Amino acid sequence: PTKVICIANQKGGVGKTTTAVNLSAALALKNKKVLLIDFDPQGNASSGVGIDKVKENSIYEVLIGKKDINECIRITNLKNLSVIPSNENLVGIEIELVDDENKYFYLKKAIKKITNHYDYIVIDCGPSLGILTLNGLCAGDSLLVPLQCEYYALEGLSKLLKTYKLVKQYYNPKLDLEGILLTMYDKRTKLSFLIYKEVRSIFPTKLFSTIIPRSIKLTEAPSFGKPIFLYDPKGKGALAYLNLAKELIRRNYK
Amino acid sequence: PTKVICIANQKGGVGKTTTAVNLSAALALKNKKVLLIDFDPQGNASSGVGIDKVKENSIYEVLIGKKDINECIRITNLKNLSVIPSNENLVGIEIELVDDENKYFYLKKAIKKITNHYDYIVIDCGPSLGILTLNGLCAGDSLLVPLQCEYYALEGLSKLLKTYKLVKQYYNPKLDLEGILLTMYDKRTKLSFLIYKEVRSIFPTKLFSTIIPRSIKLTEAPSFGKPIFLYDPKGKGALAYLNLAKELIRRNYK
Numbered sequence: 001p002t003k004v005i006c007i008a009n010q011k012g013g014v015g016k017t018t019t020a021v022n023l024s025a026a027l028a029l030k031n032k033k034v035l036l037i038d039f040d041p042q043g044n045a046s047s048g049v050g051i052d053k054v055k056e057n058s059i060y061e062v063l064i065g066k067k068d069i070n071e072c073i074r075i076t077n078l079k080n081l082s083v084i085p086s087n088e089n090l091v092g093i094e095i096e097l098v099d100d101e102n103k104y105f106y107l108k109k110a111i112k113k114i115t116n117h118y119d120y121i122v123i124d125c126g127p128s129l130g131i132l133t134l135n136g137l138c139a140g141d142s143l144l145v146p147l148q149c150e151y152y153a154l155e156g157l158s159k160l161l162k163t164y165k166l167v168k169q170y171y172n173p174k175l176d177l178e179g180i181l182l183t184m185y186d187k188r189t190k191l192s193f194l195i196y197k198e199v200r201s202i203f204p205t206k207l208f209s210t211i212i213p214r215s216i217k218l219t220e221a222p223s224f225g226k227p228i229f230l231y232d233p234k235g236k237g238a239l240a241y242l243n244l245a246k247e248l249i250r251r252n253y254k
Numbered sequence: 255p256t257k258v259i260c261i262a263n264q265k266g267g268v269g270k271t272t273t274a275v276n277l278s279a280a281l282a283l284k285n286k287k288v289l290l291i292d293f294d295p296q297g298n299a300s301s302g303v304g305i306d307k308v309k310e311n312s313i314y315e316v317l318i319g320k321k322d323i324n325e326c327i328r329i330t331n332l333k334n335l336s337v338i339p340s341n342e343n344l345v346g347i348e349i350e351l352v353d354d355e356n357k358y359f360y361l362k363k364a365i366k367k368i369t370n371h372y373d374y375i376v377i378d379c380g381p382s383l384g385i386l387t388l389n390g391l392c393a394g395d396s397l398l399v400p401l402q403c404e405y406y407a408l409e410g411l412s413k414l415l416k417t418y419k420l421v422k423q424y425y426n427p428k429l430d431l432e433g434i435l436l437t438m439y440d441k442r443t444k445l446s447f448l449i450y451k452e453v454r455s456i457f458p459t460k461l462f463s464t465i466i467p468r469s470i471k472l473t474e475a476p477s478f479g480k481p482i483f484l485y486d487p488k489g490k491g492a493l494a495y496l497n498l499a500k501e502l503i504r505r506n507y508k
């Protein structure tokens with residue numbers, strides 16, 4: 001069966017898109033069939049895999065029933081990795097659905113048709129806990145939380161986990177916490193280590209043992225529209241995301 | 255008269271809060287009376303100046319008319335710098351005001367009473383272009399755009415400037431573009447230089463000549479609740495924000 005992983009954190013710039021793109025790519029390299037859904041109106045995950053902004057066949061048109069989901073799935077520069085791009089219209093969902101009682105289940109409904117075609121579906125959410133992210137949490141089997149090793153990022157963790165518990169209790173009982181992933185870990189500063197210690201003490205079983213180091217190559221790869229494996233395959237960023245994919249696959253086959 | 259500067263960019267993690275806190279502090283050091291308004295429900299700007307999460311006297315209670323604005327102004331660890339903290343309730347504004355025809359002018363109305371008490375009012379917005387940020391743009395005399403020197407951040411700039419033009423045209427004709435501030439500039443990567451060149455060619459007159467370098471001390475200072483000037487006053491982060499304040503004061507006295 002397909003595993004749907006929602007990548008979310010309302011704090012901005014913590015590495016959600018970088019994780020969505022490179023974890024999806026790493027799983028594809030491990031011969032898993034992967035679909036990446038860009039669920040952020042900014043469209044960063046789409047350009048991170050080399051897909052330019054689309055006008056019509058995006059996840060927005062799928063949600064509102066204007067296009068069939070299969071018309072919006074694009075292949076990427078990596079075998080086994082497909083993507084459904086987003087576009088700016090997606091931001092309108094937050095207003096358009098505000099009075100709809102099924103507002104949190106549009107994405108879940110949209111992907112029902114295709115779930116058994118993939119091993120993994122990865123959903124990249126924007127920096128918010130609004131209707132879009134809640135759709136991601138209601139469609140997901142699990143939540144993966146990228147956590148930047150910096151102070152402001154730590155502040156928002158408890159609110160995110162409260163929202164996770166509410167969604168699990170009232171909307172999506174099967175939603176698990178896949179784990180907390182430390183990102184942009186910088187060995188030059190004690191702060192990264194202090195944050196690692198703090199999170200490990202609060203969530204001993206939920207912290208991924210893989211830690212993503214700060215790496216300039218990870219910031220450069222998106223400007224070429226490539227996952228890290230096509231830009232700097234032997235570097236520390238690629239190695240870390242490969243280890244993350246292995247850890248994820250291992251955890252799911254327990 | 256007071257100058258109200260709105261700091262906004264829907265891309266997450268580009269340095270909005272770091273700029274709001276440290277620019278406000280630098281202006282305060284230059285003997286300007288400054289009020290920092292934390293307009294992000296995450297509350298990072300509040301903790302960046304050492305104010306813990308407040309339950310009642312936040313900008314939210316001011317907006318809904320439950321508290322008088324003077325009851326919510328707090329002094330900080332820096333002379334001449336006061337702050338109005340935010341709290342989690344602020345996120346509710348996006349839903350509560352959705353049908354209100356004056357929804358974009360609540361902040362403007364709230365700060366009218368106090369504008370002549372300060373030289374500068376600085377508004378820190380969250381990573382969105384929703385009702386909260388639009389309130390910030392409608393209350394502001396100018397928009398300051400922090401732009402991280404990385405690829406994904408560049409993608410969102412045109413959308414932000416489109417929103418700025420719409421607000422100026424339909425809601426707040428006095429809104430100027432204060433400028434684009436390059437943040438987290440890393441001389442080790444060519445990408446930073448390429449982004450600098452690109453932005454300079456498109457907005458030659460709007461790019462601040464001050465550039466904020468990537469600096470570990472800037473990430474560490476918030477964990478002590480201090481602006482950079484109380485944590486690492488001689489470092490490159492403090493110097494850059496001091497130069498920014500000087501450039502801003504110079505520009506405003508032309």
Ligand SMILES: Nc1ncnc2c1ncn2[C@@H]1O[C@H](COP(=O)(O)OP(=O)(O)OP(=O)(O)O)[C@@H](O)[C@H]1O
Nearest residue numbers: 012013014015016017018127213214215219266404
């Ligand atoms: N491990 C890393 N090392 C260095 N830079 C990184 C790393 N991970 C991400 N980045 C860079 O940091 C910036 C923020 O990352 P990214 O855009 O993935 O975060 P995000 O959480 O998706 O942001 P948003 O909240 O806007 O959606 C990007 O420019 C990205 O290239």
Ligand SMILES: Nc1ncnc2c1ncn2[C@@H]1O[C@H](COP(=O)(O)OP(=O)(O)OP(=O)(O)O)[C@@H](O)[C@H]1O
Nearest residue numbers: 012150266267268269270271272381438468469473
């Ligand atoms: N010049 C800099 N050098 C190094 N780190 C920085 C710099 N500016 C900001 N940071 C760090 O980068 C992270 C993101 O910055 P910040 O939180 O100010 O961005 P933001 O735009 O306010 O984020 P959000 O979109 O969540 O509101 C923070 O951990 C901050 O400490």
Ligand SMILES: [Mg+2]
Nearest residue numbers: 016017040044
């Ligand atoms: Mg993102």
Ligand SMILES: [Mg+2]
Nearest residue numbers: 270271294298
């Ligand atoms: Mg912020």
